[in-house]
Amino acid sequence: MLPHKKASSHRTSGRVVVPALVLAVIILLAGGGGYWYFTRDLPWVDVLKDQKAYPGTKIYADDNVLLGEIKFEKGTPVPLKKVPKSLVQAIVAVEDAHFFRHHGLDYVGMLRALLTNIWAGGVRQGGSTITQQLAKIMFLTPERTFSRKIREVILARRIEARLTKDEILDLYLNKIYFGHGAYGIEMAAQTYFGKHVEALTLSESAVLAGLPKAPNIYSPYADLDRTKRRQKYVLDRMIEEGYITAEEAKSAYSKPLALRNLRKKTDVAPYVVEAVRKEIEERYGQEALYQKGLKVYTTIDPAMQLAAVQALQAGLRDLDKRHGFRGPVEHREPRKTDGKKKDEDETTAGKTVLPLGEVITGRVTAVSGDGVSVLARGVKGRIPPSGMAWALNKVRPAKGEKVPKGKKWRAAPDRILKAGDIIRVRVAALPQKGKGALFDLEQDPLVEGAAVMLDPATGFIRALVGGFDFGRSEFNRALHARRQAGSAFKPFVYAAAMDAGFSPASIIIDAPVTYDEQKDLKPGWSPENYDREYFGPTRLRTALAYSRNIVTIKLLKEVGLKPVIGLARQLGISGPLPEDLTLALGSGSATPLDLTAAYAAFANGGTRMKPILIRAVAGANGEIIESEEPQGEPVVSPESSYLLTSMLQDVVAYGTGWRVREVGRPVAGKTGTTNDYIDAWFVGYTPNLAAGVWVGYDNEKSLGPQETGSRAASPIWTAMMKEALKEVPVEPFVRPPGVTVLEIDAATGLLASFDSEETIPEVFKAGKEPTRASTQADREALEEAARKEFEAAAEREKDKGKTEKKAARRGQRQTQEDRD
Incomplete structure (x- = not known):
């Protein structure tokens, strides 16, 4: 019996062991296969040790001040030893408390995240350590999937095996995103506080440490209330981890945050930096742009660039306000409190330092008849009625509302705002003892514009602004927006006329005219002056000063289309130009830079200088690779240029450019307005600086009634030129010998x-x-010629009226027949 039992036991164990071995092999194969599947295309983390920071390209202004950098890797790397200990502690406390104790993975955190994801039915929480976040930043996509999470875990283990904790922190702090385009801790310190990372305080460190989790949500520029709550959470975590005391946390939290304006000094020329980037990449290739350490020296004058940026932004805001308040940016209902907790307005009040004169975002907390209470960046203040008059004055009385007789009616603030509205405000006055800040109501304009300044003698571009805000739109309108020039094209007609033997004293009769032979136009084209008035015999000087259309059209017909188009082309106008008489009215297109450079030729005695933005390119060691010297081409005679300049001075002295007189020095220039007020221009020059301003919508809609070049563009031109030339001696236009x-x-x-x-x-x-x-006979002859033209025009109108009546009667008969 015993041998029989042994045999049975042996067979039983065999039946158990073999399947177990098979199962083990299957598990090993599956595990190995799974590991191979998830790691088959993972990079080797050894490359992290060999991270090479490519120098990129630095772009300088004409005084060698840095305008911007173009780099393959975003941010400005700093060694860990420069990072304050409090910042490292804050990051660790809030992002990965067990960082110095684990080997890449926090199993407790992973388990918590796993349970949360199972409950949510998908990936909702990461539970990632700093090492895992670094793996994701350096090697993986941001998608939320289980397969990506497994790859992240594997990479984290590999990173921990090959790098020290300090090396991991160094990489992490230089790569993580902090919002508003700030990559790495140095860039974040500069963006939010305008200082180097080593100068950060505990209070500032706690703010920055709270950003990586959700930069857009916790940004102090987006919602300071939320930022302060996040800051407090970070400080509380630091207390829990034993990094700071409760007293230190309380002191740090109570300190006002001196936030920097998002537009940094080096950001005044983003359109210039982007234009240079494209040009250098086209000339030398992408590798040279990002890896060779090039230094590009531009012709930009920083003071003039800043003047152009500020004038354009202010002018576009003013234009936008003239057409009323569009309403708040958004509305957020105030947070409810239980009476025990302080309202968020109280907890954040006084926690920042306001930038005087800057436009920032605020929240309306209360509205009354004498103004609006606002909380902006944690500072309480108010908008008095005078600070929002531009918006209130556009509101009309409601139906049935009683308006006091003899008094100017103005809407109450509650007609346009209510508590919880998010609005844009300008800091008009800082808070004083016992008084809050004063704000003015603002709104970001939808209209766009461009501004250019250049040196007529060299062609050096001194300022270039391609739009209201590069962050909103990177399209460079100064270089690439081809828009109808309107009356800003007229000087080319007059310049060609001066070369053809006309003078400013030449007479053309300003009277209604009809053209039947113009190709591509309807038969019977009858142009009009802007004000639909006609002045008879008119000198060319007067016609240009008042921008008379009829005189300019007749002049173009006498001079000829070909000479005028040829002159415009020689002066650098590259846009489409129609080959008909509408050319005199500016139906052709030009970019702001092309038009400004063309006018600059008149300031330079008729010689057009090639516009230059990049004056030199140097290698990493300073060796000059390429340089560009001024290049000129005589286009108009010096005598004709002076005659035209003299006429354009009268445009400013008593014509459509009268607002520009405020510059306080000799100026020649011309306004331009296109049909339906779609484009507004002012282009002009002094003896040593030419400038052009264009204003319009990208979708070519109307700027609004009466928004002419004189009203919409010339104030911007005036403001930027006054500032740009304030240190430059006044010079007259010099008359040439001829x-x-x-x-x-x-x-x-x-x-x-x-x-x-x-x-x-x-x-x-x-x-x-x-x-x-x-003689008297000359005067009478001109008057007689004008009388005949006016009579002919009246006869045409009479015939036109008869024709229209006949057509109307025919239409009525046809309608009656259709009814019958």
């Missing part, structure tokens, strides 16, 4: 005589002056 000055009869353009009713000095090319004195 120009003479004579007294003429203002009515005929001929030499003044004893019976001339009005005489004025006028400039002429030597040898092209009038040779005889004006």
Whole structure:
């Protein structure tokens, strides 16, 4: 019996062992296969030890001040030894409390995250350690899947096996994203507080440490209330971990945050930096741009660039306000409290330092008849009615509302705002003892614009602004927006006329006219002056000063299309130009830079200088790779240029450019407005600086009634030129030897005589002056010619009216027949 039992036991154990071995092999194969599947394309983490920071390209202004950098890797790396101990502790406390004790994985945290994800039915919580976050940043995509999480775990173990804790922290702090384009702790310190990382305080460190979890949510620029709550959480975690005392945390939390304006000094030329990036990449290739340590020296003058940026932004805001308040940015209902806890307004009040004059975001906390209470960046203040008058004045009385007689009615603040509204405000006055801050209501404009300044003698571009805000739109309108020039094109017609033998004293009759032979236009094209008034015999000087359309069209017809188009092309206008008389009204297109560079030629005696933005490119060791010297081409004679400049000075002296007189020095320039007020221009120059401003919508909609070049563009031009030239001595336009000055009869353009009713000095090319004195017969002949043109126009209108009546009667008969 015993041998039989042994055999049975042997067979039983065999039946158990073999399947177990098979199962083990299957598990091993499955495990190995799974490991191979998840690691088959994972990188070797040894590359982290060999991380090489490519130098990128540095871009400098004309005074060698850094304008910007173009780098493959974002941020500015700093060694761990420069990072304050309190910042490292804050990051560890809030992101990975067991960092110095685990080997890449926090199993307790992973278990908690696993249970949360199972409960949620998907990946909702990561439970990642700092090492895992580094693995994700360096090697993986941000997608939330279980397979990516497994790869993250494997990489974290590999990183911990090959790098020290300090090396991991060094990489992490230089790679993590802190919001608002700030990668790495140095860039974050500069972005939020305007200082180097080593100068950060405990209070500032706690703010930055709270950002990586959700930069957009916890940003102090987005919601300071939430930022302060997050800061407190970080400080509380530091207390729990034994890094700081409760007293230190309380002191840090109570300190006001001196937040930096998001637009840094080096950010005044983002459109320039991007234009240079494209140009350098096109010339030398991507590898040179990011890896060779190039230094690009531009022609930008920092002071002029800042003046252009500020003037354009202020001018676009003013234009936008003229058309009323569009409403709050958004609305957030105030947080409810149980009466025991302080309202969030109280907990954050006084926790930041406001930037005087800057436009920031605030929240309306109360509205009354004498103003609006606002909390902005934790500072309490108010907007008085005067600080929002531009918005209140556009509101009309409600139906049935009683308006006091004899008094100017203005809407109450509650007509446009209510508690919980998120609005944009300008800091008008800082808080004083017992008084809160004063704010003015603002709104970010939807309209766009561009501004350019350049040196007429060299072509060096001194300022270039491609839009209201690069962060909102990177499209560089100064370089690439081809828009109709309107009357800003007229100087090219007059310049060609001066070269063709006309003078500022030449007379053309300003009277209604109809053209039937123009190709691509409807038969019977009848252009009009802007104000639909006509002034008879008109000198070219007066016609240009007041931007008279009819005179300019007739002048173009006499000079010819080809000479004018040829001149515009030689001056650098590259956009489409129609080959018909509408060209005189600016139906052709040009970019702000092209138009400004063309005007600059008139300031430079008729020689067009090639616009230059990059004056030199140097290698990493300073060796000059390429440089560009000024290049000019004579296009218009110096005499014709001076005659035109003299005429354009009168545009400013008494014509459509009158607002520019505020510059306080000799200025020549021209306004431009296109149909339906879609584009507004002012382009002009002093003897040593040319500038152009364009204003319009990207979708080419109207700027609004009466938003002409004079009203919408010239104030911007004036503001930036006043600031740009404030340290530059006043200079006159120098008359060249080939120009003479004579007294003429203002009515005929001929030499003044004893019976001339009005005489004025006028400039002429030597040898092209009038040779005889004006007579009564000359004046009568001009008046008679004008009378005939007006009579012919009246007859055309009469015939047109008869034709329209006949057409109307035919239409009525046809309608009656259709009814019958």
